Amino acid sequence: MIELSEVRKKYRDTTALDGVDLHVREGEVYGVLGRSGAGKSTLLRTVNALERPDSGSVRVAGTEITALGGSELRAARSRIGMVFQHFHLLRNKTVEANVALPLRIAGKNKGDRGPRVAELLDVVGLSDKAGAYPAQLSGGQRQRVAIARALAAEPDVLLSDEATSALDQQTTVEILDLLRRLNRDLGLTILLITHELQVVTRICDSAAILRAGRVVESGKVADLLAEPGSELGRQAFHLGDTAAPEAASTVDITFTGAEVGEPVVAALVRRFDLDVSILDAAVQTAPGDGGFTVGRLRLAVPASPRTGEALEWLRARGYGVEER
Numbered sequence: 001m002i003e004l005s006e007v008r009k010k011y012r013d014t015t016a017l018d019g020v021d022l023h024v025r026e027g028e029v030y031g032v033l034g035r036s037g038a039g040k041s042t043l044l045r046t047v048n049a050l051e052r053p054d055s056g057s058v059r060v061a062g063t064e065i066t067a068l069g070g071s072e073l074r075a076a077r078s079r080i081g082m083v084f085q086h087f088h089l090l091r092n093k094t095v096e097a098n099v100a101l102p103l104r105i106a107g108k109n110k111g112d113r114g115p116r117v118a119e120l121l122d123v124v125g126l127s128d129k130a131g132a133y134p135a136q137l138s139g140g141q142r143q144r145v146a147i148a149r150a151l152a153a154e155p156d157v158l159l160s161d162e163a164t165s166a167l168d169q170q171t172t173v174e175i176l177d178l179l180r181r182l183n184r185d186l187g188l189t190i191l192l193i194t195h196e197l198q199v200v201t202r203i204c205d206s207a208a209i210l211r212a213g214r215v216v217e218s219g220k221v222a223d224l225l226a227e228p229g230s231e232l233g234r235q236a237f238h239l240g241d242t243a244a245p246e247a248a249s250t251v252d253i254t255f256t257g258a259e260v261g262e263p264v265v266a267a268l269v270r271r272f273d274l275d276v277s278i279l280d281a282a283v284q285t286a287p288g289d290g291g292f293t294v295g296r297l298r299l300a301v302p303a304s305p306r307t308g309e310a311l312e313w314l315r316a317r318g319y320g321v322e323e324r
């Protein structure tokens with residue numbers, strides 16, 4: 001649905017995007033995770049052509065957006081909804097009027113706008129606030145209005161620019177769950193940028209990590225979490241620098257799905273006579289149907305002639321094994 005290929009963008013001496021490839025499939029929630037200055041906003045702005053890349057291709061729903069101008073570009077943009085960190089609502093307009101705005105711009109008459117706005121407010125759970133002004137709403141409610149407005153023109157894709165960064169933890173979770181529900185119920189493709197790991201691990205099917213304008217890794221969130229050396233896994237499991245004492249090695253074991261319940265430590269002790277000890281452990285449930293559980297266990301494994309054999313045995317049984 002969204003395909004970036006070799007996208008480059010430079011501002012004077014700063015390279016904001018340095019050959020970015022990204023593939024967002026129809027109907028998925030895709031997160032681009034990166035720290036401040038990584039190039040996230042620039043990337044998002046190339047998708048709705050608010051920014052022109054110096055080179056490379058940006059296709060949205062099959063259309064090369066970098067090649068469009070004038071009315072074609074306006075039409076393509078109307079198929080792309082956008083939500084922002086600071087909501088960008090019109091302060092002197094009611095909730096209802098804010099949500100109706102894209103419909104007015106699209107030339108819909110008043111009779112058609114009313115029912116559509118009521119439907120949108122119902123979808124985001126704000127039917128009782130139709131006549132309120134933005135100043136009378138909480139941050140989470142304002143973001144719901146912004147989401148309803150972004151959906152008004154029935155976009156193919158929704159772009160989210162740090163939509164939860166200005167919200168508290170509980171409200172963040174509520175807005176993320178709303179986005180996920182809209183993705184499921186409407187089949188809406190969502191591309192979001194964020195610096196918050198939890199956004200990716202809670203609602204994204206796929207993700208890319210952006211650093212200094214480059215995608216350093218990308219893929220399905222469940223696969224990235226399950227991959228022993230992945231950056232996303234390192235951030236998500238957060239096992240830190242805990243290390244085994246000398247004469248033992250530090251080994252991270254990654255489990256997925258059914259393996260999570262297996263007594264791996266007991267097996268190492270009994271089968272290989274290895275006196276392992278647990279240094280740290282964490283479990284993540286990747287988003288997706290049924291929730292996909294991935295666990296990581298950091299062990300101190302004593303030096304023994306059977307250590308190599310034990311680690312091979314784990315690998316053969318499908319565990320991810322990383323000797324640190």
Ligand SMILES: Nc1ncnc2c1ncn2[C@@H]1O[C@H](COP(=O)(O)OP(=O)(O)OP(=O)(O)O)[C@@H](O)[C@H]1O
Pocket residue numbers: 011012014015016034035036037038039040041042043195
């Ligand atoms: N209009 C501009 N003019 C000059 N430099 C820019 C411009 N926009 C972005 N940059 C630079 O490009 C780099 C990437 O910026 P960008 O805003 O895309 O990063 P970001 O990951 O979204 O960061 P943040 O989370 O802080 O918004 C930064 O070094 C930034 O200073």
